[in-house]
Amino acid sequence: MKKYLLSIGLLLISVCAAAASAAPHLEGSFKVGPAIILITILVLFVLVGLFFRAKDTNDFYAAGRGISRVGSGMAIASNWMSAASFLGMAALMYGSGYHGLAYVVGWTGGYVLLLILMAGQIRKYGKYTAADFIGDRYYSRALRAAGAIIAILISIAYCVGQFGGIGLMFKWVMGVDYSAAVIIGGLVVLAYTLISGMLGVTKNMQIQYVIIIVSFLIPLFILTFKFDYFWVLPQLGYGAVVSDAVSGIPLNDANQLMNSLGHEFGMVAAPEYAMPWDPATGKSFFQWIAIAFSLMIGTAGLPHVIQRFYVVPKARDARWSVVWGLFFICILYWSAPAYAAFGKILSSNPEVGRLAKDAIVVYTAQLGHVHPLIVGLLAAGGVSAAFSTVSGLLVAGASAFSHDLYVRVINPDASPKRQLLFARLATILMAVIVTTIALAKLALIGQLVAVAFSLAGCTIFPLFLLGIWWSGSNKQGAVAGIIAGLLVSVVALTYFVAGKMGTTLPAHEFISYWLGAWYFAWFGAPLAIIANIVVSKMTKPTPLEIRKFLVENVHT
Amino acid sequence: MNDSPEEYHISFFKPTTRQAHFNRNLVVWLVLVWFAAIFGFQILLRVLQEPTPEPAYLAFRETWSDVKNNTATAEQWQQFGKANLSVLGKIAVEPGEIRILENALNWSVLQLAHDTMQAGMKRDIALFERLRNSIHTISDPEYIIARQLLSAETSPLLELDPSDVRTVILPLHLVAGAMEPLATKTVRELPGIMEKYLVHNQSVLTDTRFLGFPFHYFYTAVLLLVLFVGLCWLYCVRTDRLYKKLSIED
Numbered sequence: 003m004k005k006y007l008l009s010i011g012l013l014l015i016s017v018c019a020a021a022a023s024a025a026p027h028l029e030g031s032f033k034v035g036p037a038i039i040l041i042t043i044l045v046l047f048v049l050v051g052l053f054f055r056a057k058d059t060n061d062f063y064a065a066g067r068g069i070s071r072v073g074s075g076m077a078i079a080s081n082w083m084s085a086a087s088f089l090g091m092a093a094l095m096y097g098s099g100y101h102g103l104a105y106v107v108g109w110t111g112g113y114v115l116l117l118i119l120m121a122g123q124i125r126k127y128g129k130y131t132a133a134d135f136i137g138d139r140y141y142s143r144a145l146r147a148a149g150a151i152i153a154i155l156i157s158i159a160y161c162v163g164q165f166g167g168i169g170l171m172f173k174w175v176m177g178v179d180y181s182a183a184v185i186i187g188g189l190v191v192l193a194y195t196l197i198s199g200m201l202g203v204t205k206n207m208q209i210q211y212v213i214i215i216v217s218f219l220i221p222l223f224i225l226t227f228k229f230d231y232f233w234v235l236p237q238l239g240y241g242a243v244v245s246d247a248v249s250g251i252p253l254n255d256a257n258q259l260m261n262s263l264g265h266e267f268g269m270v271a272a273p274e275y276a277m278p279w280d281p282a283t284g285k286s287f288f289q290w291i292a293i294a295f296s297l298m299i300g301t302a303g304l305p306h307v308i309q310r311f312y313v314v315p316k317a318r319d320a321r322w323s324v325v326w327g328l329f330f331i332c333i334l335y336w337s338a339p340a341y342a343a344f345g346k347i348l349s350s351n352p353e354v355g356r357l358a359k360d361a362i363v364v365y366t367a368q369l370g371h372v373h374p375l376i377v378g379l380l381a382a383g384g385v386s387a388a389f390s391t392v393s394g395l396l397v398a399g400a401s402a403f404s405h406d407l408y409v410r411v412i413n414p415d416a417s418p419k420r421q422l423l424f425a426r427l428a429t430i431l432m433a434v435i436v437t438t439i440a441l442a443k444l445a446l447i448g449q450l451v452a453v454a455f456s457l458a459g460c461t462i463f464p465l466f467l468l469g470i471w472w473s474g475s476n477k478q479g480a481v482a483g484i485i486a487g488l489l490v491s492v493v494a495l496t497y498f499v500a501g502k503m504g505t506t507l508p509a510h511e512f513i514s515y516w517l518g519a520w521y522f523a524w525f526g527a528p529l530a531i532i533a534n535i536v537v538s539k540m541t542k543p544t545p546l547e548i549r550k551f552l553v554e555n556v557h558t
Numbered sequence: 559m560n561d562s563p564e565e566y567h568i569s570f571f572k573p574t575t576r577q578a579h580f581n582r583n584l585v586v587w588l589v590l591v592w593f594a595a596i597f598g599f600q601i602l603l604r605v606l607q608e609p610t611p612e613p614a615y616l617a618f619r620e621t622w623s624d625v626k627n628n629t630a631t632a633e634q635w636q637q638f639g640k641a642n643l644s645v646l647g648k649i650a651v652e653p654g655e656i657r658i659l660e661n662a663l664n665w666s667v668l669q670l671a672h673d674t675m676q677a678g679m680k681r682d683i684a685l686f687e688r689l690r691n692s693i694h695t696i697s698d699p700e701y702i703i704a705r706q707l708l709s710a711e712t713s714p715l716l717e718l719d720p721s722d723v724r725t726v727i728l729p730l731h732l733v734a735g736a737m738e739p740l741a742t743k744t745v746r747e748l749p750g751i752m753e754k755y756l757v758h759n760q761s762v763l764t765d766t767r768f769l770g771f772p773f774h775y776f777y778t779a780v781l782l783l784v785l786f787v788g789l790c791w792l793y794c795v796r797t798d799r800l801y802k803k804l805s806i807e808d
Contacts, residue, residue, distance in 0.1 A: 097650075107596060114789050114790055238769055239770070264696070287604050318798065324794075349649065
């Protein structure tokens with residue numbers, strides 16, 4: 003047996019090595035080495051899932067109750083780090099410079115709010131899903147159903163960007179066009195979710211985190227070393243790369259530093275890359291603030307993020323797992339801008355042509371002469387990031403449908419077999435919807451994901467914030483808040499879709515600017531909170547049993 | 559405890575227990591620091607910023623009226639051409655804007671070429687364009703040599719230093735068909751394009767270097783994230799201490 007394994011291993015290594023000797027091309031035909039790495043990693047995830055299989059529903063939902071805070075932090079980070087973090091963030095900075103940092107700040111600063119306002123209390127409340135909390139706290143089946151539908155919509159919006167990322171990476175690995183790559187990638191991720199979605203999720207997430215972060219950091223060390231920057235800590239070393247991009251890099255024959263296409267490491271001065279809200283990027287100060295704010299409150303309202311706090315043993319562990327989770331997330335977020343900075347310089351020659359921004363992480367590694375197998379590992383890391391998030395989101399969406407909608411609202415007597423069937427059907431339906439939207443290529447990955455954040459910020463966040471911290475918030479207030487939040491969301495998204503279809507609606511420019519699709523929560527969330535408070539004050543108080551529960555169980 | 563609304567009421571701003579009181583104060587302080595660190599700094603950046611032109615923009619402003627009236631000297635044409643090339647070297651430029659900039663660049667190059675040289679230069683550019691459209695890879699040796707030769711032929715016209723990146727970019731933006739007088743659209747839109755790409759919001763916070771970074775970039779991309787982790791850590795430590803002091807079992 004060992005001999006067989008050894009032979010297979012040697013064969014794989016030789017195939018990979020043969021693939022690695024091919025001339026570097028940014029795009030092109032099927033890449034054997036990266037494909038093998040990608041398949042190996044996906045098979046590894048499934049095997050780990052099988053090995054740490056959840057034994058029952060409770061074990062699945064609360065899979066992490068036996069793991070450490072650091073392990074739980076890794077699971078939070080893996081759950082969080084999607085294609086938007088891995089690929090999308092560098093793309094945003096590559097395309098719009100300092101404006102892209104609003105996403106970095108938004109996607110990390112929200113954890114502070116989540117921790118100090120919610121994490122411990124959510125754990126103490128003791129529900130499994132966001133819809134469970136909403137239905138219970140606001141004593142309403144209709145609100146539970148609304149919460150479940152919103153959670154599904156958020157999952158779909160979040161998945162669209164991920165499918166885009168998977169499509170781009172499959173396109174890069176397989177050398178097919180984007181549409182075919184999205185469909186193939188969608189089928190693979192669906193199969194992966196159906197096989198591994200109910201397996202040892204939390205253990206898998208820790209392993210996924212290690213693979214994602216290692217694949218992301220190795221090329222960065224190589225790039226900073228090769229181009230003569232401070233490589234020991236690339237997260238600081240790239241500062242000089244940013245400054246060089248700002249002031250310009252003259253040609254220098256002595257160093258002979260070149261990209262993989264033979265262009266010398268030099269560029270004209272590009273202060274627009276680092277200067278705040280630069281006119282060249284077309285982005286304004288208001289947009290920076292609105293995006294950062296919307297992403298931060300969206301972070302504290304995302305169902306699949308909130309759900310992580312139900313699966314730790316104690317409220318104290320929930321709090322500390324946020325600290326570790328944020329630290330692990332920051333390792334990637336400190337590094338992503340470095341890819342954008344190197345990408346800016348390495349692709350500055352007009353001969354490189356216009357690169358797909360969302361794949362700039364991989365292109366940068368290629369242009370920087372990083373070994374093709376390591377670039378393959380990087381691409382596989384991007385796919386892993388998307389897969390880990392998508393499978394979690396599809397499972398969360400499917401359970402919102404089967405658990406919160408079908409069982410709790412439609413058919414309370416449904417057998418476990420029937421529940422499972424509905425969960426699987428919901429997973430397939432969601433994957434079809436997401437693939438269809440992803441094919442339209444509406445925006446960058448990071449921007450598409452930001453839509454989900456704004457939606458969560460306008461709807462779920464106000465319900466949790468007031469539900470936990472103000473016992474006066476009642477069912478009627480919650481209904482008013484959710485209507486206000488949804489109204490703003492619908493207006494913003496209608497104008498966005500109309501704009502993409504080439505239709506001009508009344509006051510189109512005004513609405514599109516002030517209620518942009520990736521930051522409408524700056525307005526929607528405060529409006530929903532105000533509506534909730536005003537209507538709650540005007541209507542019957544919250545029932546005593548709910549208030550008692552809040553006082554005795556959540557805040558004591 | 560009776561069941562009156564006052565007895566069972568939770569409000570963040572009206573804490574009723576020692577623990578809740580402590581928690582409110584801690585949260586308020588942390589949110590204030592968080593808010594000031596994120597938004598306060600961005601507001602400060604906005605307040606301090608000054609529109610700061612690149613040297614290329616100043617050169618453009620100095621030469622534009624003479625170029626427009628076709629009364630520019632050779633030195634002015636050089637400054638004007640180099641300014642256009644500075645923008646063409648930026649990645650972010652839109653395709654429509656590239657055509658306008660190429661018209662301006664090519665016209666300035668033609669103005670600088672001696673009458674006896676113009677026909678030959680146009681022919682070389684056209685040949686290079688044809689070669690560029692026919693090759694499969696930019697590492698084609700014949701293409702590389704042709705590009706270097708064209709750069710050697712045209713860079714001296716703009717007096718570009720050999721270490722200047724623009725010597726590499728120049729042949730890629732020479733278009734025989736664009737060597738025409740400035741089009742009406744070019745005259746109308748070029749000043750706006752130059753201002754868009756060559757004037758930036760700068761201040762002492764953007765011009766100061768810290769650990770190799772422009773300071774504002776370091777602050778937002780690195781330091782804020784450290785602060786977020788620090789704030790979370792501080793909250794957990796303070797809460798744990800309080801719980802221990804009050805003997806609260808979590």
